[in-house]
Amino acid sequence: MKISVDRSKCTGLGICESLAPDVFEIDDDGDLVLKTDEVPPGQLADIEAAVDGCPTEALRLHQD
């Protein structure tokens, strides 16, 4: 599974970072950085929570 972010929607609120810090991080400019675009083993539930928890619906999980 892959993770992608729609930059036109993301405003860097960071809820994703608090739910899956190995994948998401807000950088010094307040922008979201994807540390990886692959779902790390055992973290699918956290990343699903991050996708559901995004107030701007900017995150998406998809097959390749």
Place this chain on the structure above:
Amino acid sequence: MSPQNLVVIGASLAGLRAAEAARKAGFSGTITMVGAEHHLPYDRPPLSKAYLDGVEPKAPYFRTEEKLRDDLGVELLLGASATGLDTANKQVLLGESRLDYDALVIATGATARRLPGVAGLAGVHTLRTLDDAMAVRGALDAGARTVVVGCGFIGSEVASGARKRGLEVTVVEAQPTPLARAVGDEMGRVCAKLHHRHGTDLRCGVGVERIEGEGRVERVVLSDGTAIDADLVVVGIGAEPNTEWLAGSGLALDDGVVCDEYLCAGDGIYAAGDVARWHNPLFDRAMRLEHWTSAAEQAAVAARNAVHPAEAKPYRTVPYFWSDWYDSRIQFVGIPAAEEVRIVEGDPARDRRVVALYREGDRLVGALTINGQNVIMKFRGLIMKGASWADAVAFAEQRRAVAASA
């Protein structure tokens, strides 16, 4: 037997998320969603933010009606208010009609408090619904001289939106310090500086005596006798949970629907969002939150627990909210009821960026940042893990040292 008939009262964020979570959890029974407004479910945070900007706003609807009906299989009853609950017969009363449920999620939200004695006066608004936002936006488009009553987050965002358009804005706050309940006295004062810096006339410790005008607002008279000319008054003095319809139902009501840690309020009955007062195990206390994040998450937990009660899970969270003022973003995680608030980064008198930590006992319980997007969620993680105050302060110090050497 597991429930086959889920009724969701409320068609805002929590109502929608309840329906979506039930389906995602494999629930194949009927879902009926009842909403008091005529609108499809829509997102509220933008109403006091981007929606008030000068550019043409996007409609903040979450899903199309087709998606809700066909993809999610939800029967929508919009413009319908629940008027009562009969727990013995498991029915929700909608005026004269009755709706059967075997699982119920209450997500009726909250209603903005109004000022007394201004009914019928045009130009006086609360800002809670899409209809409110359209009216406020229209007045700003017309260049309204704006008075905001209440320096909370909604009021501050309205002031910010009006100033961005170059309009004159006065904010009247009855308390000596704004936001004291939300972020504490000290950080309330720090946030208030943003208003001063951006030309908003903030007056604290003064009430509204009356609002005058012939059919339409003309001026606001304050308790100190000052009169301020106004074309638009936005009242942002908090909200009351919508529980009147539950009076006499047997459910425990105490500034919200009282729930346990599973968001359960009674037999087959769960609550989520602004209306729910539940026991948050992470802080071992009852809370009622009016935040986007908790509404979305509670609704999902409540719905899953409602349709699969045998596998019910508690809802534990570190509260989170954000607010956009002028060119700054304020973010808060945790709880503000602290014995000590320590500013660990930034000088509020000078710097755009401020980071403050909140201590209870020897534990970190809260963090507030102004333009601190890159650290706020790290503190949320620390609070979630029950980090000690010493560890949190050390972490903040280390972040600051790294930033200073960069």
